[in-house]
Amino acid sequence: MNIQAPRGTYDVLPDQSAKWQEVEQKINELCRLYQYKEIRTPIFEHTELFQRGVGDTTDIVQKEMYTFQDRGERSLTLRPEGTASVVRSYVENKLFGLPDQPVKLSYFGPMFRYERPQAGRMRQFVQFGIEAIGSKDPAIDAEVISLAMEVYRSVGLKRLRLVLNSLGDTESRIAHKQALIEHFEPRIEEFCSDCQTRLTKNPLRILDCKVDRDHPLMETAPSLSDYLNEESRQYFEEVKGYLEELGIDYVVDPNLVRGLDYYNHTAFEIMSDAEGFGAITTLAGGGRYNGLVEDLGGPESPGIGFAMSIERLLLALEMEKVEIGQSQNLEVYVVAMDQSTKKKAFSVVKDLRSNGISADMDFAGRKLKAQMKSADRKKAAYVIVIGESEMESGRVAIKEMATGEQQQVSFEEIAETIQTKKSLEE
Incomplete structure (x- = not known):
């Protein structure tokens, strides 16, 4: 079903x-x-x-x-x-x-x-x-x-x-109501059943009717402004x-x-x-x-x-072709080269989030190229790749996706560096 x-x-x-x-x-x-x-x-x-x-x-x-x-x-x-x-x-x-x-x-x-x-x-x-x-x-x-x-x-x-x-x-509306009744009553049978019911209860509603909006009496109906x-x-x-x-x-x-x-x-x-x-x-x-x-x-x-x-x-x-909601785009995508670096990538993602930075990573076991495509689809502002060399040196490259520029920092400096870049952009 x-x-x-x-x-x-x-x-x-x-x-x-x-x-x-x-x-x-x-x-x-x-x-x-x-x-x-x-x-x-x-x-x-x-x-x-x-x-x-x-x-x-x-x-x-x-x-x-x-x-x-x-x-x-x-x-x-x-x-x-x-x-x-x-x-x-x-x-x-x-x-x-x-x-x-x-x-x-x-x-x-x-x-x-x-x-x-x-x-x-x-x-x-x-x-x-x-x-x-x-x-x-x-x-x-x-x-x-x-x-x-x-x-x-x-x-x-x-x-x-x-x-x-x-x-x-109230006084103005009562006077206008009576004028509307006198205006519509002689030809009210030409209007829909709803308007016929409204004539004595609330004739002002007739003016808002979607069925009879083109009836000639609508054009000549008494204006409320004349009864204020x-x-x-x-x-x-x-x-x-x-x-x-x-x-x-x-x-x-x-x-x-x-x-x-x-x-x-x-x-x-x-x-x-x-x-x-x-x-x-x-x-x-x-x-x-x-x-x-x-x-x-x-x-x-x-x-x-x-x-x-x-x-x-x-x-x-x-x-009007006005775009909003862009502030929800991903800020950092962290790429793990293999299973041996995945836990470190997971830790980096957690640290970024703890510092108020939106971060994500791969959870489908994809290769480097597929992960980079995922970062692009998510419109990530920055990408960090963690492989064996990064683990050995204790340093990573923060790549700005819009320009391709890269900055080398230590693991401990990642969150602070991203925050600085964000503040400069603002």
């Missing part, structure tokens, strides 16, 4: 994992600089959390969740996104009682959605996200957006576009002002609504403009969710956050 990975899942093989590790390292460093502390939540939650938090009119809840009953007949769901779980933990663990607000949290881990697999969009995917809960200061909105942009810049991406919109406060009250307009202007202070370029798109029900005020997406990226160019998205904490049983605690797909980040790197 030929068992394969389930559709929509994949294996991260060793030649790719180095890229993942470098992305994670850069993310961790940025979170340290911005002071976002990691939180780890369960991979599955009670289904009600996502129905209430994400919204029962969203595609995620209606079509994409992996939901099952456990042996106690409780309905559980593999998490399709991170915010609801983080907010649930914030409420359950009473983080709103901490003296320092907002509470700044980050997460990194697998999410699950049942949708058609395509490049950079799988059924199991990895998200990095942050949440700042407990502040309604427009400056924190700009900080959250800034951190998202810095993640992409830190790995070398340049073809980026930040798109903003304001979804307004003065408070919402002022808030959005302040967010834009802070972004300008940070030197972050942006484009305002009044049609940006995001796919989750909990958003209000600031909403944003970061797109890739890289050639060949495909039709779906969104790399990350997020926004403000004042009211979500209260919906999940907590006190008034306004929040904002974003989530980004690591798979889509790696796809963008591929499209």
Whole structure:
């Protein structure tokens, strides 16, 4: 029986994992600089959390969740996104009682959605996200957006576009909702069944419909920007002002609504403009969710956050031809000429590793020529050959593979010499 990975899942093989590790390292460093502390939540939650938090009119809840009953007949769901779980933990663990607000949290881990697999969009995917809960200061909105942009810049991406919109406060959204109902209702039978259901529950979701996106009423739908009250307009202007202070370029798109029900005020997406990226160019998205904490049983605690797909980040790197993960290459390959020198080679490898230098050797009994080819395939920076003459003299040649240059040193000097060469290269 030929068992394969389930559709929509994949294996991260060793030649790719180095890229993942470098992305994670850069993310961790940025979170340290911005002071976002990691939180780890369960991979599955009670289904009600996502129905209430994400919204029962969203595609995620209606079509994409992996939901099952456990042996106690409780309905559980593999998490399709991170915010609801983080907010649930914030409420359950009473983080709103901490003296320092907002509470700044980050997460990194697998999410699950049942949708058609395509490049950079799988059924199991990895998200990095942050949440700042407990502040309604427009400056924190700009900080959250800034951190998202810095993640992409830190790995070398340049073809980026930040798109903003304001979804307004409750008053603005109620006025816009009524206008949308009046706009779509006379011809709602021309829309898909999902949109017909959304008309009275959440007509804003109609604007995000993938089935009816080309319907003529979409072009003439009332814009939310026309229904923003003065408070919402002022808030959005302040967010834009802070972004300008940070030197972050942006484009305002009044049609940006995001796919989750909990958003209000600031909403944003970061797109890739890289050639060949495909039709779906969104790399990350997020926004403000004042009211979500209260919906999940907590006190008034306004929040904002974003989530980004690591798979889509790696796809963008591929499209822009940016290479990362090179720091994982082998530094020293130690060649044993025969069995009589293998133990010494093994000892040298151990000593190099003890000094923080990546080292490897042959474990397949190959001849000198085959071992040199292996060192080349592993992209070793240096090669050391140990034979009878080296054992007798107590000295070896450290060969730099890129230039062919060699340096004679004693066995005791190997690690120190490699470290010196590394520091000169840096």
